[in-house]
Each structure stands twice: as structure tokens, then as C-alpha cells.
Amino acid sequence: MSxxxxxxxxxxxxxxxxxxxxxxxxxxxxxxxxxMDEIANTSGFGKATIYYYFKxxxxxxxxxxVDGWKNIWESxxxxxxEDSSPRTTFVSVLIKxxxxxxxxxxxxxxxxxxxxxxxxxxxxxxxxxxxxxxxxQGLLDDGIKQNEFPQINPKxxxxxxGGLFMGLVFMGDKxxxxxxxxxESLLNELIRDPKLNN
Amino acid sequence: MSxxxxxxxxxxxxxxxxxxxxxxxxxxxxxxxxxMDEIANTSGFGKATIYYYFKxxxxxxxxxxVDGWKNIWESxxxxxxEDSSPRTTFVSVLIKxxxxxxxxxxxxxxxxxxxxxxxxxxxxxxxxxxxxxxxxQGLLDDGIKQNEFPQINPKxxxxxxGGLFMGLVFMGDKxxxxxxxxxESLLNELIRDPKLNN
DNA sequence: TTACTTTTCGACTCATCATTCGAAAATATA
DNA sequence: TATATTTTCGAATGATGAGTCGAAAAGTAA
Numbered sequence: 244m245s246x247x248x249x250x251x252x253x254x255x256x257x258x259x260x261x262x263x264x265x266x267x268x269x270x271x272x273x274x275x276x277x278x279m280d281e282i283a284n285t286s287g288f289g290k291a292t293i294y295y296y297f298k299x300x301x302x303x304x305x306x307x308x309v310d311g312w313k314n315i316w317e318s319x320x321x322x323x324x325e326d327s328s329p330r331t332t333f334v335s336v337l338i339k340x341x342x343x344x345x346x347x348x349x350x351x352x353x354x355x356x357x358x359x360x361x362x363x364x365x366x367x368x369x370x371x372x373x374x375x376x377x378x379x380q381g382l383l384d385d386g387i388k389q390n391e392f393p394q395i396n397p398k399x400x401x402x403x404x405g406g407l408f409m410g411l412v413f414m415g416d417k418x419x420x421x422x423x424x425x426x427e428s429l430l431n432e433l434i435r436d437p438k439l440n441n
Numbered sequence: 442m443s444x445x446x447x448x449x450x451x452x453x454x455x456x457x458x459x460x461x462x463x464x465x466x467x468x469x470x471x472x473x474x475x476x477m478d479e480i481a482n483t484s485g486f487g488k489a490t491i492y493y494y495f496k497x498x499x500x501x502x503x504x505x506x507v508d509g510w511k512n513i514w515e516s517x518x519x520x521x522x523e524d525s526s527p528r529t530t531f532v533s534v535l536i537k538x539x540x541x542x543x544x545x546x547x548x549x550x551x552x553x554x555x556x557x558x559x560x561x562x563x564x565x566x567x568x569x570x571x572x573x574x575x576x577x578q579g580l581l582d583d584g585i586k587q588n589e590f591p592q593i594n595p596k597x598x599x600x601x602x603g604g605l606f607m608g609l610v611f612m613g614d615k616x617x618x619x620x621x622x623x624x625e626s627l628l629n630e631l632i633r634d635p636k637l638n639n
Numbered sequence: 640t641t642a643c644t645t646t647t648c649g650a651c652t653c654a655t656c657a658t659t660c661g662a663a664a665a666t667a668t669a
Numbered sequence: 670t671a672t673a674t675t676t677t678c679g680a681a682t683g684a685t686g687a688g689t690c691g692a693a694a695a696g697t698a699a
Binding site for chain 1: 644645646647648649650
């Protein structure tokens with residue numbers, strides 16, 4: 244007999260506890276500023292115990308991001324494989340991401356914002372990130388071709404909508420979360436569908 | 442006799458040389474990743490010499506940002522005090538910033554992008570940054586009130602335009618710089634002036 | 640209870656810098 | 670030229686913090 248299912252589960256819970264503590268430390272201090280001692284204290288373990296569960300500080304950092312992106316991606320897949328017009332799918336994707344972000348606000352801000360400044364050899368989460376960006380860019384490309392969006396350089400459109408979307412999602416206070424309708428109406432207000440002329 | 446004007450000027454040039462070297466190091470390694478040794482080598486001085494001109498690594502970092510923002514601000518002031526409609530002034534401000542960015546691309550990307558992740562006690566450049574953001578936000582507020590922009594939450598508009606603008610400016614390759622017309626036409630295409638109905 | 644595995648941890652090691660020192664070179668001044 | 674000031678720098682200093690060690694506690698199984 245080696246390891247019972249319960250043991251495995253407990254182990255995973257401890258890992259998650261560590262990651263939660265680490266997230267809060269990373270968010271306030273950054274990757275370099277965070278110390279393993281502080282992560283250990285915050286998550287309620289001794290320093291050496293952290294190393295029992297993770298190989299290195301960077302490993303902890305990585306795990307947070309990979310975990311987070313994996314979740315996003317799983318919730319996104321059904322929406323993407325839906326077979327609708329680019330603009331419709333686009334809106335659904337944004338709404339789905341916003342939902343995710345609402346569930347774990349601290350995490351998602353981190354996911355999208357923080358890792359820009361980071362210099363690591365392995366950035367396994369980048370793969371998810373790039374895949375998502377590629378999808379969105381593709382939807383914009385197609386949407387513009389099909390005249391569902393204004394005729395603008397798609398890459399620019401991407402940047403603009405990126406800023407807009409981040410603003411929308413991370414601005415929504417906890418009390419006043421962003422609704423599906425918010426996203427849809429904002430997008431329709433700001434980025435007109437040329438085929439409708441209201 | 443203490444210090445001749447030429448001496449002062451040379452001193453300033455040496456400081457600038459250091460800042461230029463430091464910028465390139467900070468850009469590739471970040472504030473924490475950069476070492477004084479590397480900054481010294483890159484800028485062609487001995488390490489101790491850097492300390493002759495600057496109090497600390499953070500001081501070097503700060504100086505880069507304060508310098509940069511001071512320049513932006515000086516070039517911006519005349520445009521802002523111009524007395525035109527919010528939308529017009531808004532466009533002029535963006536154009537002026539884009540011009541600045543074109544002159545020293547490396548610097549401006551740093552100015553707008555990097556310091557988000559930084560944790561320093563004194564962030565004197567923040568004052569400039571906030572002043573600029575306040576101006577822009579004010580222009581948007583007024584523009585929306587005067588119905589020169591779509592009726593959208595001004596803070597959201599700010600975020601969206603922020604993303605758009607960054608994309609525009611920092612995307613423009615050196616070969617194919619962004620022109621005034623680019624900015625103006627893009628803005629007019631994407632963000633309609635409700636008073637014109639084309 | 641006893642033997643075995645998993646988990647926990649504080650103290651230690653070791654490398655990496657930021658910063659300082661003190662002396663020398665270069666330059667200015669008389 | 671002789672003296673004073675400014676500039677330069679490599680070598681020490683000291684702090685910090687990532688990662689390791691070895692032992693003990695806690696849990697499991699018989």
C-alpha cells in the first residue's frame with residue numbers, strides 16, 4: 244500500500260494553501276521581492292515545508308499561473324467551440340472571462356497583469372495565454388473581414404479592446420460586479436457593428 | 442572658484458550616459474534583476490563611479506523616470522493650455538505623446554510600462570504620471586459631457602483608449618512611424634463623434 | 640506496540656549583490 | 670610647477686535570502 248486517495252487529496256489541499264499564501268505575497272511584493280520565509284509564514288508552514296511541496300520559488304510562482312490559466316481555459320473551451328458568428332463568440336468569450344475573474348478577483352488580476360515584468364526560463368503558462376490571445380485575435384480578424392467590426396487594423400483593435408476589457412473587469416467593485424449585459428452593451432455602444440446603422 | 446559651467450555640463454553628460462546604460466539594463470532585467478556591476482559595465486564606468494553620481498540603484502531608476510516624465514510634460518504643457526474643444530485637445534495631446542515616444546522609443550515604453558511592478562518608497566515620477574492621467578481623464582469627462590464622445594463611463598473610456606493608444610504608439614515600427622493622421626483617423630473611425638453622423 | 644512512511648521545521652550554508660573605502664589618476668587653479 | 674579639487678575604480682564589507690540538512694513529530698499499518 245502506498246498512498247491513499249485521502250492522503251493525495253490532503254496533499255493537494257496543502258499545496259493550494261501554499262499557493263494562496265504565495266499569491267498574496269507575490270501580489271504585494273512581486274516575484275523578486277517575495278521571500279520564501281514570508282510565503283511560509285503567510286501560508287502557515289515552515290520554510291522547509293514549502294520546499295517539500297515545491298521545488299523552488301519560481302516553481303511556486305509558476306504553479307499559481309498554470310493553475311489559473313488551466314481553469315480559464317477549461318471554462319472557455321465550450322464557448323469557443325460554439326459555432327456562432329465571430330462577434331457573438333467574441334462577446335461570449337469576454338463574458339466568460341469576466342465571470343472567471345469575478346470568482347477569484349485577486350487571482351485574475353495577477354494572471355493578466357503581473358507576469359509581464361517576469362524573466363524566467365520556463366513560462367509554461369505562456370502557452371495558455373498565447374492560445375487565448377490567438378483565439379481572440381482570430382475572432383477579431385474574422386469579424387473585421389465579415390464586416391461585424393469597424394475596418395481597423397485588427398491588431399490595434401485587439402489592443403484597444405484589451406485595455407477596455409481589463410478596465411471593465413477589474414474595475415467592477417465586489418459590490419457591483421460586471422454583468423453580461425454590461426459587457427455586451429458597452430461593446431455595442433463603443434464598437435459599432437457597421438451593419439447596423441442606429 | 443568652484444565649478445565651471447563646462448564642468449557642470451560634462452558632469453550632466455556623464456550622468457546621462459549612466460542613465461542610458463542603466464535604462465537598457467533595467468529594460469532587460471528589471472529593477473531587481475539589474476546589478477550595479479552590469480549598469481557600470483554597460484555605461485562604461487567603474488561601479489564605484491556610479492555611486493559618485495547617484496546615491497543608490499533606486500536613485501538611478503528614479504532618475505530615468507523623472508527625467509523622462511519631465512520631458513513629456515514640458516512638451517505637453519503648451520498643447521494643454523491651448524483653448525480648444527475637449528476632443529481636439531485630446532487628439533493633440535495623444536499626438537504629442539506619440540511624437541515624444543517616436544524620438545526615444547526605448548525610454549517611453551519603459552516610462553509607461555515598467556514601473557507598475559515596482560515597489561519603492563519614493564516614486565517622484567508618479568506625480569507627473571498622475572497629473573497627465575488627470576488631464577486626459579478631464580478631457581474625456583468634458584468631451585463626454587459635451588457629447589463629443591459616445592456616452593460611456595469616462596473611466597472605462599480612459600482604459601480603452603489607453604490600451605488603444607499604447608498599441609498604436611509602441612506598435613509603430615521604426616521604419617513606419619505613427620503619424621498624426623494615423624492617430625486622428627483611427628480615433629475618428631473607432632470612437633465616433635456622435636454629433637457627426639456619417 | 641513496533642516498524643515504516645510521510646510531513647514538518649529551524650538552523651545552517653553559500654552565493655549574490657548593494658554599498659562603502661581608501662587610494663590613485665586626472666584635471667583644474669595659482 | 671606645486672597644490673587643491675574632482676573623478677575614477679577595484680577590492681573589501683555586510684546583509685539578505687534561496688535552498689539544504691538532519692532530526693524530530695505525526696500519521697499509517699501490522
